[in-house]
Amino acid sequence: MWFEEIHNGFFKQAVKVEKKLAEKRSRYQTIEVYESKEFGRIMVIDGHGMLCDKDEFIYHEMIAHVPVCTHKDPKRVLIIGGGDGGTARELLRHEGINVDMVEIDEEVVNISKEFFPQFDEVWSNPRFNLIIGDGTEFVREAKDKTYDIVLVDSTDPEGPAEGLFNKTFYAHINRILKDDGIVVAQGESWWIDMPLHKEIMRVIGDFFKITMPYRFEMYMYPGCNWNFIVGSKFYHPTADIILQRADLIDNLKYYNSDIHISSFTLPTYVKKELGELYKW
Ligand code: SAM
Numbered sequence: 001m002w003f004e005e006i007h008n009g010f011f012k013q014a015v016k017v018e019k020k021l022a023e024k025r026s027r028y029q030t031i032e033v034y035e036s037k038e039f040g041r042i043m044v045i046d047g048h049g050m051l052c053d054k055d056e057f058i059y060h061e062m063i064a065h066v067p068v069c070t071h072k073d074p075k076r077v078l079i080i081g082g083g084d085g086g087t088a089r090e091l092l093r094h095e096g097i098n099v100d101m102v103e104i105d106e107e108v109v110n111i112s113k114e115f116f117p118q119f120d121e122v123w124s125n126p127r128f129n130l131i132i133g134d135g136t137e138f139v140r141e142a143k144d145k146t147y148d149i150v151l152v153d154s155t156d157p158e159g160p161a162e163g164l165f166n167k168t169f170y171a172h173i174n175r176i177l178k179d180d181g182i183v184v185a186q187g188e189s190w191w192i193d194m195p196l197h198k199e200i201m202r203v204i205g206d207f208f209k210i211t212m213p214y215r216f217e218m219y220m221y222p223g224c225n226w227n228f229i230v231g232s233k234f235y236h237p238t239a240d241i242i243l244q245r246a247d248l249i250d251n252l253k254y255y256n257s258d259i260h261i262s263s264f265t266l267p268t269y270v271k272k273e274l275g276e277l278y279k280w
Contacts (some may be wrong), residue, residue, distance in 0.1 A: 083108030
């Protein structure tokens with residue numbers, strides 16, 4: 001038995017799986033969990049691999065620690081999406097940080113609690129606040145200058161996540177971030193979908209002085225080469241890295257200060273394609 005993911009109708013990758021452990025049709029999407037020998041448990045939403053035991057640490061460490069080790073003193077962080085709990089687990093490693101997480105689909109949280117025990121410590125942490133709701137509505141209602149960092153840990157721009165990729169959404173992100181705030185968004189992939197990657201760069205770049213992509217490898221994602229995009233009002237993600245913080249986080253498996261800095265290097269074809277969208 002195989003779990004196959006087809007990307008944009010032109011690219012297919014497949015993982016050998018032993019069995020399907022769960023399938024749940026929620027109000028918003030279909031969530032599945034597979035068991036596999038090589039990748040461990042795999043969470044799939046609407047046919048797209050979200051995370052698996054083998055490499056979830058890469059995605060979650062990279063979305064969280066890059067902005068946290070760039071900002072001088074982050075205290076309040078908002079996650080939009082992120083229902084599995086992985087991004088929150090990484091943020092909560094930093095003692096001074098409080099996390100609000102707005103996830104639209106409670107079933108993602110329930111499935112994660114049942115099948116992914118590595119996120120267990122998140123759900124009862126007193127510094128963690130889960131809000132079940134639509135991220136677009138939450139940011140519209142949130143007060144000005146509330147957050148130091150916002151992380152958009154969303155699915156692809158279809159279904160419930162469609163509204164998390166447009167200008168209205170980022171105008172609110174800009175408004176609810178403090179004057180030295182940072183946003184990091186799941187930036188799709190410059191390798192497999194340059195037009196979509198550029199579109200997200202453009203939308204974020206309309207509001208943030210510094211707009212830079214960084215990369216990480218994710219074996220579960222089509223093509224393996226994937227990107228986050230950072231938008232920053234003040235701090236520079238490589239020049240302002242706080243080395244003492246970056247290399248002193250306990251129990252990490254991927255992130256360190258060398259990875260932080262090197263993940264921002266761009267291949268020449270990407271530099272050319274991004275042109276003025278790359279604001280450093
Ligand atoms: N890292 C994953 C990836 O890109 O493959 C995404 C992880 S996480 C499971 C994405 C979450 O975003 C999902 O649980 C989904 O329900 C949530 N989501 C989608 N649209 C949303 C919205 N409008 N507001 C809040 N959460 C949303």
